[in-house]
Amino acid sequence: MDFEVLVRTNVTWILALANVILKDHAKAEDAAQLAFLKIHKGLDQFEGRSSMKTWMYRIVVNEALMIRRKDKSREESLIDAMLPRFDKNGCRFAEETINRETGETILSKKQQQDEVQRLILALPDQYRIVLYLRDIEEMTTAQVATVLDISEANVKVRLHRARAALKKSLGPFLAGGKF
Amino acid sequence: MTAKVGSIRRVLNGILFKLPGMITCAQFEDFIVAYLDGELTKEELRIFRRHLLVCRDCKRYLADYERAMKCVKDMSDEIKSDLADVPEDLVRAVLAARQK
Ligand SMILES: [Zn+2]
Numbered sequence: 001m002d003f004e005v006l007v008r009t010n011v012t013w014i015l016a017l018a019n020v021i022l023k024d025h026a027k028a029e030d031a032a033q034l035a036f037l038k039i040h041k042g043l044d045q046f047e048g049r050s051s052m053k054t055w056m057y058r059i060v061v062n063e064a065l066m067i068r069r070k071d072k073s074r075e076e077s078l079i080d081a082m083l084p085r086f087d088k089n090g091c092r093f094a095e096e097t098i099n100r101e102t103g104e105t106i107l108s109k110k111q112q113q114d115e116v117q118r119l120i121l122a123l124p125d126q127y128r129i130v131l132y133l134r135d136i137e138e139m140t141t142a143q144v145a146t147v148l149d150i151s152e153a154n155v156k157v158r159l160h161r162a163r164a165a166l167k168k169s170l171g172p173f174l175a176g177g178k179f
Numbered sequence: 180m181t182a183k184v185g186s187i188r189r190v191l192n193g194i195l196f197k198l199p200g201m202i203t204c205a206q207f208e209d210f211i212v213a214y215l216d217g218e219l220t221k222e223e224l225r226i227f228r229r230h231l232l233v234c235r236d237c238k239r240y241l242a243d244y245e246r247a248m249k250c251v252k253d254m255s256d257e258i259k260s261d262l263a264d265v266p267e268d269l270v271r272a273v274l275a276a277r278q279k
Contacts, residue, residue, distance in 0.1 A: 007273050008265055015266065016258075029269055036273040084240065089193030090203025092236045094185075116254040135248065136255040141216070156212045167247035 003040055011036075013137070014060050020132045021064040023121055027071075031064040038063065050146055057139070057147045061129070068125065079124050082165030095168060119169045127162035134159050195233060202230050207237050211244065 014035060018028035038059045046055060068074065085093045107115065120128060133144045134155070141159075145152045196203040202210075207230045213219050214227055231238050 003277065004270075004274060007270050011265055011270060011273075015269070029266075029272075032269060033273055033276060037276060040277050084208060086203070086205040086208075087189060087193070089189075090196060090205035091189045091192050092204035092208075092234070092240065094236045094239070112250070113254045113257055116250050120251070131251070135251050136258075160208075160212045163244060163248060166251070167244050170247045170250060171243075 003043075006039070007036060010056065014056070017057070017060050017132070017137070018064045020121070021061065021125070021129060022068055022071075027067055028064070031060065031067050034067075035060040035063040051143075054139075054143050054146055057133070057137075057143075058149075061147055065125075077122065077124050079127055079161055079165050082168045083161060084164055095171070116170070119166055122169070123162055123165060127158050127165065130155055130158040131162035131166070135163075192234065196230075200226060200229065201233075202226055204230075204234060204237050207231075207234070211241065215245075215248075 011032065014032050015028055018031040018035070019025060022028045022031060035056075039056055042055075042059070046052065050058075084095065087093065120131065123131065129148070130144060133139045133147065134141065139147070141152050141155050144155045148155070192204075195201060207227065210219065210223065210227050214224070219227060231241065
């Protein structure tokens with residue numbers, strides 16, 4: 001395939017993915033550039049052991065994470081406080097009940113979506129990236145495992161924690177169930 | 180008062196969940212991803228559903244969990260329908276860098 005065509009057809013999702021990892025547009029552009037260089041160099045040797053797209057995902061994630069690791073200012077929030085709790089018998093401690101009838105925050109659709117995006121970006125790296133790949137890019141568990149070089153079981157654990165944390169922080173907006 | 184009723188219910192559930200064919204909320208939690216991916220075996224599915232029938236905390240939890248996923252889905256559908264423009268500057272930079 002012509003390289004320019006390849007760049008044009010893939011640049012949008014690559015930039016979006018780099019943005020989710022780096023949370024900074026300029027850095028995301030750097031990562032996208034580096035990733036395209038790697039892709040260009042690797043095209044001849046690409047052996048088709050995984051799908052082309054999975055191979056590209058892997059390159060983008062690695063380039064972005066490399067930049068991310070150099071970022072000294074990055075703060076890593078903890079997810080533990082956002083996870084459900086159980087007593088010694090394994091019984092759930094219900095999370096504070098969301099009042100579904102009253103006290104709803106009325107937000108426009110746009111505001112709601114911005115809020116969801118903000119909450120996703122606030123998740124710690126290892127959870128945010130898995131949630132993005134599985135629930136937004138709609139990759140399979142196996143593909144995400146290949147891209148991140150972790151086990152499928154690990155993908156599922158991280159995915160579940162990411163969703164659980166998001167569920168908790170979305171609490172007030174889930175009111176009424178119409179969000 | 181409600182707290183007391185809640186704690187009695189918790190004690191009773193603690194006993195109930197140890198019966199054969201039952202699981203605790205913590206075990207239920209571990210099944211959620213596989214359940215939503217349709218990966219539970221018939222027997223696991225039966226056990227999972229049985230817990231949902233007797234545990235209203237988990238029932239509510241799962242409903243909110245699915246609602247949160249729906250929020251993410253709605254948001255991502257919206258982003259994707261916004262057909263982002265191709266960033267021409269970046270495309271040019273990438274093609275120029277390749278020539279070097
Ligand atoms: Zn339960």
